[in-house]
Amino acid sequence: MRRLPAGLISLAAGAVAWELIGCVADVPFFPPLTTVLVRLAAMVAGGQIVASLADSLVNLVIGFVISLALGLVTGVAMGRYRKVEAALGIYVYALLTAPSLVFAPIFFSLLGEGRGSIIAVVVMYAVFVIVINTASATQGVPAHLVEMARSYGASEAQVLLRVMLPAAAPMIMAGVRLGVGRAVTGMINGEMFIAVVGLGRIVTQAGGRFDGASVLAVLVVIIVVALGAVALVQAVDRRITRWVPQTSRGDQ
Amino acid sequence: MIEIRGLSKSFVGQDGATVDALRGVDLDVGDNEFVTVLGPSGCGKTTLLKAIAGLAPWNEGDIVIDGAPVRGPGSDRAVVFQNFALLPWATVLDNVAFGLKMRGVARAEREERARSLIAMVGLSGFEAKRPGELSGGMQQRVGIARALAVQPRVLLMDEPFGAVDEQTRRLLQEELLSIWEEHRLTVVFITHSMEEAVLLGDRVVLMSARPGRIAEIVPVSQKRPRSPDVGAAERAEITGYLWNRLREMHQERR
Numbered sequence A: 001m002r003r004l005p006a007g008l009i010s011l012a013a014g015a016v017a018w019e020l021i022g023c024v025a026d027v028p029f030f031p032p033l034t035t036v037l038v039r040l041a042a043m044v045a046g047g048q049i050v051a052s053l054a055d056s057l058v059n060l061v062i063g064f065v066i067s068l069a070l071g072l073v074t075g076v077a078m079g080r081y082r083k084v085e086a087a088l089g090i091y092v093y094a095l096l097t098a099p100s101l102v103f104a105p106i107f108f109s110l111l112g113e114g115r116g117s118i119i120a121v122v123v124m125y126a127v128f129v130i131v132i133n134t135a136s137a138t139q140g141v142p143a144h145l146v147e148m149a150r151s152y153g154a155s156e157a158q159v160l161l162r163v164m165l166p167a168a169a170p171m172i173m174a175g176v177r178l179g180v181g182r183a184v185t186g187m188i189n190g191e192m193f194i195a196v197v198g199l200g201r202i203v204t205q206a207g208g209r210f211d212g213a214s215v216l217a218v219l220v221v222i223i224v225v226a227l228g229a230v231a232l233v234q235a236v237d238r239r240i241t242r243w244v245p246q247t248s249r250g251d252q
Numbered sequence B: 001m002i003e004i005r006g007l008s009k010s011f012v013g014q015d016g017a018t019v020d021a022l023r024g025v026d027l028d029v030g031d032n033e034f035v036t037v038l039g040p041s042g043c044g045k046t047t048l049l050k051a052i053a054g055l056a057p058w059n060e061g062d063i064v065i066d067g068a069p070v071r072g073p074g075s076d077r078a079v080v081f082q083n084f085a086l087l088p089w090a091t092v093l094d095n096v097a098f099g100l101k102m103r104g105v106a107r108a109e110r111e112e113r114a115r116s117l118i119a120m121v122g123l124s125g126f127e128a129k130r131p132g133e134l135s136g137g138m139q140q141r142v143g144i145a146r147a148l149a150v151q152p153r154v155l156l157m158d159e160p161f162g163a164v165d166e167q168t169r170r171l172l173q174e175e176l177l178s179i180w181e182e183h184r185l186t187v188v189f190i191t192h193s194m195e196e197a198v199l200l201g202d203r204v205v206l207m208s209a210r211p212g213r214i215a216e217i218v219p220v221s222q223k224r225p226r227s228p229d230v231g232a233a234e235r236a237e238i239t240g241y242l243w244n245r246l247r248e249m250h251q252e253r254r
Helices: A004-026 A031-045 A046-078 A082-097 A100-111 A115-139 A143-151 A156-193 A199-209 A212-240 B045-053 B091-096 B098-102 B107-120 B136-149 B166-183 B193-201 B232-253
Strands: B003-012 B018-029 B034-038 B059-063 B077-080 B154-158 B186-191 B203-208 B213-219
Touching: A004 A031, A004 A100, A004 B091, A031 A046, A031 A212, A046 A082, A046 A115, A046 A156, A046 A199, A046 A212, A082 A115, A100 A115, A100 A156, A143 A156, A143 B045, A143 B077, A156 A212, A156 B098, A199 B107, A212 B003, B003 B091, B018 B034, B018 B045, B018 B213, B034 B045, B034 B193, B045 B059, B045 B077, B045 B154, B045 B186, B077 B136, B091 B098, B098 B107, B107 B136, B136 B166, B166 B193, B186 B193, B193 B232, B203 B232, B213 B232
Parallel strands: B034 B186, B034 B203, B077 B154, B154 B186
Antiparallel strands: B003 B018, B003 B059, B203 B213
């Protein structure tokens, strides 16, 4: 008999637990898995899910790309230049620990009821963890590599792009992995709060109707989106950090 | 020709006291001369090398190479580092070509030059490997090839064989000697090994610690080409003398 992968067994166990608890508890907000899946199928057939999913993915991708660019630039600058770190460090740590959803009403009133506000919430969720990981990754680049590059006449830009960025890549990617997960959370929370588009809006509307099955059906979609996004980042990570010896990889 | 005049450098240590890393160092290194610098740890020999490389500033004095004062790193010098300082993500080929790339040499040309230097240090066939797949000795061969690729007039070597085992060290010494015989360039070679200093150097610069200064310059008259296997007795005499001087320094500091 072939051995089943551990991930599959774990998923099956989770599904069985959900089904059993759902049947036994018999409460409106936690229906059994089969009920949720039937509802999901109906929603997909009704066209609700696909359009909202597309909207949500656009919010996620734009928000995450902004977070990535902002996070990498700010993080490298903070890691390389002490003055930048002194100036920005306090904001970054404050905003990392602050509950990001607090900013949703602020963006809502500043940017209005639309995609811009949701994207801003995604950025608030994702960017700071990327900044902090990138900053400490940059600080951790061995000084002798920078010295070597300078001895061969490397300019500051060459030191940053040819030495510091690749040397810091494995740890930067750890921050990016965390960031993508937080971006998905930000997307849903933002959409739930600013309920105009996306999956979050369906959740808010279904919640208002006490329609537990629909809430959980969307949750299943969200989890799939999150796992897909993380898998994508991991695939990129493996390509970028192929040179790291297997034994010193944190994730294996 | 390297001219060092009155070079002094001090820094404030962790306990707040001022440490004289170098004080009043005067040294001339002739064209194509091989000078080894020997001394106890803390004598400022690495500080001296980094100053010549233009990697670390100093407080007083001048360093002039072929008439031009050192203001920073320059294309006339290349450094070989004790811990190799290879880029772990780059292949052997890219590591050797790194200095050429920084200087804007076109890809085809830099790869051709890198390949010929890889062959010279005996690493043909390893072009696509990464440093993590190589032994310490092989990694330092890459470090030497990278330095020679930029065709420096002055090669600065900071305890380059300090991190490899004794047998590899001997092989690397032989290879360095034969490369130097063939390509003649000015070498400043830092070491803490007396045998290595005498085997390689035309002169051994003996430094003392706290403050770091030149205690004595010992000429090594043994004719070249040299080899670790030939003339060991002759060198042992000089090694013995150097050890006596170093032992005095260690006793003074105890």
